[in-house]
Amino acid sequence: MSGRKEDFSPQSQGQVKMYVCGITAYDVCHLGHARSAIVFDIVKRYLRYKGFQVTHVRNITDIDDKIIARAQKDNVSYDVIAKKYTDEYYRDMEMLGVSSADIEPNATDHIREMIQTIQGLIDKGFAYPVDGDVYFEVGKFAAYGKLSKKNTEDLMSGARVDVDERKRSPLDFALWKSSKEGEPWWESPWGKGRPGWHIECTAMSSKYLSETFDIHGGGADLIFPHHENEIAQSEAYTGKPFVKYWMHNGFITVDKEKMSKSLGNFFTIKEILEKYDPETVRYFLLTAHYRSPIEFSDVQLTEAELSIDRYYSTVTRIKDFLEAAGAAEKPGTSADLEKVLAAFKDKFHNAMNDDFNTASALGFIFELIREVNRFLDSKPSGQKAKELVVRTRELLAGIGGILNIFNRTPEEWYRSLMKVKKIAVSEEALLQKIAERQEARKQKDWARADNVRKELEDKGIILEDKKEGTAWKVKAG
RNA sequence: GGCGGCGUACCCAAGUGGCAAGGGGGAGGUCUGCAAAACCUUUAUUCAGCGGUUCGAAUCCGCUCGCCGCCUCCA
Known part of the structure; x- marks a missing residue:
């Protein structure tokens, strides 16, 4: 929150409560999603190694505008889309070798908790209902902007947001949205509707961790408005500090530009894993500091x-x-x-x-x-x-x-490289060739021996002669 | 326009007050039948530029230039 590194001391000694924003399940994941998952997986592993008892929560947003839009486009129900891409996400994570979080809650399983939080915010005067929507009134929360270091006046003047006349301020954000015809809905005190994006993290983090917890993570693009809004809602609701340490990973870039869906310059996890071993991808992401951008x-x-x-x-x-x-x-x-x-x-x-x-x-x-x-x-x-x-x-x-x-x-590494590099030699054929070459070497037929070696090298296999015999490996790089 | 970040060798990259990690690449060498791997030597008197603070700065401060991100959904 200070924007600087701080000494780490969790709320309760020896215990770390960590919440990381997962994905919105509306499309397949790209490398950027992988970075976030891998970075916080390492954070968790290291903290555990240091003896902390870590509770790691990673949410899945399974109801949201983009999911609905995708569902309408594909002409299926929203939950079919959410399920499909949640499954894809888990598959990607497994292929990448990222461990699961301890708790992986879905937004739609926590509608009741969200409604309760929203009602609480209304009761406390931080939120107001209008025509079945409920908005958070940013003006009532004095500390708004403290994470992203923005002040409300600047935000106002730079507001590119469509001005909605019913909101008291353009900065106010939706806690609850009334459902339009054909959209999914849940019953609420304000009529049929669905939750806004930010409220799920407030409701679920306090349910599974506590009202104040230690580490909140996610991609740097979530700082504003998502995490800023989470702070506002949560702190307004509980009157307590929301998060002790914020950690945001930097972007993956392509030609220096952020890899993103909208720019279309993304590579999906699946695509990348067709060409590279998962360990290579994980290693690559560790070669730069997690906060820095990293060029793919x-x-x-x-x-x-x-x-x-x-x-x-x-x-x-x-x-x-x-x-x-x-x-x-x-x-x-x-x-x-x-x-x-x-x-x-x-x-x-x-x-x-x-x-x-x-x-x-x-x-x-x-x-x-x-x-x-x-x-x-x-x-x-x-x-x-x-x-x-x-x-x-x-x-x-x-x-x-x-x-x-x-x-x-x-x-295991070389077998995996063989697969990833699509090397057209079986292990048996390889050993056969090596034996052939050993024979030639014994007879000091260097030309024949070198031929075999060259032939294999062209296929991506390197031979190493040692005292005890000849070893093979896949040519890396 | 507002806010934030970055600019270190041929490439990637760590270092944020005390003689510039590491990986890849290049050059030379040792080893080897020749290779490969490995090791050794070498490749930035210098950290975008210009000023300032300091005994001392890539590291702190100011300005300039360049790049990027956020301000709208986004990991």
Whole structure:
């Protein structure tokens, strides 16, 4: 609310109540929706890792103008649209590997609570009914604009809103809308109608969390008017502060412009996952700070893929080492590795404690990766060296668990890349080729061996000759 | 017009008062039959520009330029 970073201390010690605006179920989700979901998934995971007991609520708006419009266009009932796109949303989230929230309420299941809140606002003089609609009277709420840092005069003068004569001020917003012919409706004290957009978050957050809760999240485009209006309604109704910390994620851009439905420059989650592994998408989104805009492009996704590949290549090396390392104690560059290892957790925590700076955290991960590679290059052996490497592996895996990346085996990663890159070689055919090439290599028929390698490379497979044999992997990037 | 944000190497990006993380790319090297992977060296005396504060600024302040967002539904 201050517009700055603040020290985090939840209302009740050890417990975090977090509400994140989900989607309006009127169309398929694009990458922008994915960013919000992924960002707050990481927030939740990290807070839990730090020992907080987190209650995460993520709502679904399943009644709204756009849903109705879509339903009319498709000539079906509004709930068919809402159901369809809610299902799509859940499917997208599952494919992306985003964990579900603890509570995922739908607006239409909370009409009663919303009516109660609206009635309360009328009783307290903050809202007024007109012809079956109910409006919130912005002028009655002195602090209006405190989140978006707008003052009401500026808003008035810049008002591009259609002036509705029945409203006392153009800034007043609907809590309840009377239903027109053919629109869905619920019975209310003001006649048949449906809730306005903002009221659901007030009603549901107080129901599932409390009147004041710790973190409220969503995309930066929700700051105004959505979150501003939520504050007004909620604080007017309860007389208590609504939210302690606001977190808004930045936009995904395409050619520097916000990815959005209206500009038509969006990529759906499904489209992207046809070309990239979900882990690549998640990693990509973590490479920039959550508040910054992030430019979507194939180059960026490709770089993310290369970075992940670097991690899995290192994991493979680690595995090879642990299987092959001799018993003789040889320390290698263990002193350097130990140093990096010792400092790593603090660095990681500092980065994440500083407003979830995942980009910085990833930097430290790659420092550790370089160091362990350096250590392995120094050809260490013995029990102590093994222990050090195992420690590194566990540390990396643990961190990966928090960021929800690096949580597969290299084999799984490469199999997934094969699929995503539509590589036209089966694993059997591949092993066959490798065997063929081994034969040629044994006979020092380098030309034939190189031919096989070239042939596979053209199909996107890279071969690596090691002491113990030849390994394959999918060419990243 | 009002409000807010951003501008760091060839590209992406962290750093917000004390000698400029990390990834990708380029160049050279080590290793290898040759590769790949990995590692090493190198690639910003400089952080859009100009002033100011300070012992010291990419980091704070002011101005200028450029880009973007919100002010209407929007993650």
